[in-house]
Amino acid sequence: MKYISTRGQAPTLNFEDVLLTGLASDGGLYVPETLPQFSLDEIRAMRELPYNELAFKIVQPFVGGCIADADLKAIIDDTYGSFAHKAVAPVTQIDHNEYVLELFHGPTLAFKDFALQLLGRLLDHVLEKRQERVVIMGATSGDTGSAAIEGCKRCNNIDIFILHPHNRVSEVQRRQMTTIEGDNIYNIAIEGNFDDAQAMVKASFGDQGFLRGERRLVAVNSINWARIMAQIVYYFYASLNLGGPDRKMSYSVPTGNFGDIFAGYLAKRMGLPIDQLVIATNRNDILHRLISTGIYKKEALEHTLSPSMDIVVSSNFERMLFDLYDRDGNVLADLMQRMNNETVELDADKLAKARELYSSAAADDEVTSKVISDVFNDTGYLLDPHTAIGVHAARTTRWNKDVPMITLGTAHPVKFAPAIEKAGLASPELPHHLADLFERDERYTVLPAELTTVQSFIADHVFG
Known part of the structure; x- marks a missing residue:
């Protein structure tokens, strides 16, 4: 398997090099040159597989021999063996033909664990083999940071620096990051928003001179291809648990940086029968506005009850645009330069293609709170605010009620007490392994x- 940059001017890499590269040298994002394909018969044969074995089937073609099958299988088994639920990603029904795919049973209670627990172990394996030490630099709107630290803390060959927007993540999210002990772990609270933090990460990957040529930066944000690859798996898993591939499924995805829903798009291209993909956003609704109007226009970022989606610049949308613009790197490089600096209107044929692929909806805090309350009163099931936005988007855009609609449950509600309390409900207790979280020292x-x-x-702490 070879990987190419969305902007067409960076070297073609194999999986191992892509894992350690993150942002391409031309500023683009790496994507597979071709996608593995599965027939309906091949997907049907996966029905009885537990999550870890299914993950191996889906992930192995992307690795392309860079990691021996036995080692890859052991890494995957170890990754998902650490999750708190035996099913790893259980599906819960909340209405007729309406489901939540619970992606919050990993160690940090968020869907990011599916990719970052795997990424940390992949990095450990590759860096040990190469006898190389690297610097991880990442930005988080709340969940990526703790999942990255938890996933990478065991690796002896990294120093990890995570930037989060100061006072703009929930207290549980912050403490999950800042209470993990380790001499190689550094949390930086940026006096700005997530987009500021993400911009600094991208700029640092573009010019790594501050590391003196002695270290390289490795990405844990979803600019790292391995993150997207790992997320493809649970689309297959949910489908297979609800009668796929013999019937189509629809998915509603709470969307910030576009990585999670892009993984669903890839699952569809790989052969999984998917009827509808729904982009669910909060008040920071640039993607919904783009799908609705064809206009890409940045607006001021707002702080909401769903902080993990408080993002204006969705990095992974570049990967989607690459396909919409027929994988023409030169055209895309020009488009991205304009999108970063001005209001842009998508070409009519590209917008039509995007609307064939995606529906979209947005929800403000009032709607979010109402959905949390309504679903709890109807079913006794407690949604976190991001998943609630996904449920709202699913219900308002759904075009075929005969097709099962699966909302991705992206986080445990305990991480977002203010949103739960605003809905008039009591926040749940922390799980046992986090019961003393508020007593731990922060750094x-x-x-x-x-x-x-x-x-x-970063330089002072790496070289000091």
Whole structure:
């Protein structure tokens, strides 16, 4: 399996190099040159597989021999053996033909665990083989940070720096990041928003001079292809548990950086019968506005009850645009430059193609709270605010009620007490392994949203 950049000017890489590269040298994102394909018979034969064995079937073609099958299988078995639920990603019914795919049974109670627990183990394996030490730099709107630290803390060959927007993540999210012990773990609270943090990460990958040529940066954000690859699996798993592939499924996906729903698009292209993919956003609704109007226009980021979706610049949308624009790297490079600096209108044929692939809806905090309350009163099932937005989008855009609609349950509600309480409900207790979270010591540094200041902090701690 070979990987190419969305902007067409970076070297073609194999999986191992893509794992360690993150952002391409031309500023683009790596995608597979071709996608593995599964026939309906091949998918049907996967029905009885537990999650870890299904994951091996889906992931193995992407790795392309860079990691021996036996080693890859052991890594995957170890990854999903750490989840709290035997099913790993159980499906819960909340209405007739309406389901929640629970993706919050990993160690940090969010869907990011599916990719980042695997990514950490893949990095450990590859870096040990190469005898190389690297610097991980990532930005988080709440869940990526703790999942990345938890997934990578065991690796002896990394120093990890996670940037989060100061006072703009939930307390549980912050404490999950800042209470993990380790001499190689650094949490930086940026006096800005997530987009500021993400921009600094991208700029640092573009110019790594602050690391003196002695280390390389590795990405844990969903610009890292391995993140997307791991998320494809649970679309297959949910379908197979509800009668797929002999009937189609629809999915509603709470969307911030577009990685999770892009994985669903790839699952469809790989042969999984999917009827509808729904983009669910909060008030920071740039993707919904784009699908609705064809206009890509940045607006000021707002702080909401669903902080993991408080994002304006959705990095992975570039991967989607690459396909919409017929994989023409030169055209895409020009488009991305314009989208970063001005309001852009998609070509009519590209917009039509996007609307064939996606529906979309947005929900403000009032709607989010009402959905949490309504679903709890109807079923006794408690949604976190991001999943509630997914349920709202599913119900308002659904075009075929005979097709099962699966909302991705992206986080445990205990992580978002203010949203639960605003819905008039009591926040649940922390799971046993996090019961003492509020008693643990925190470690983080508050820095201004200045690139040179952040890079100097990283260099001082890597080389000091």
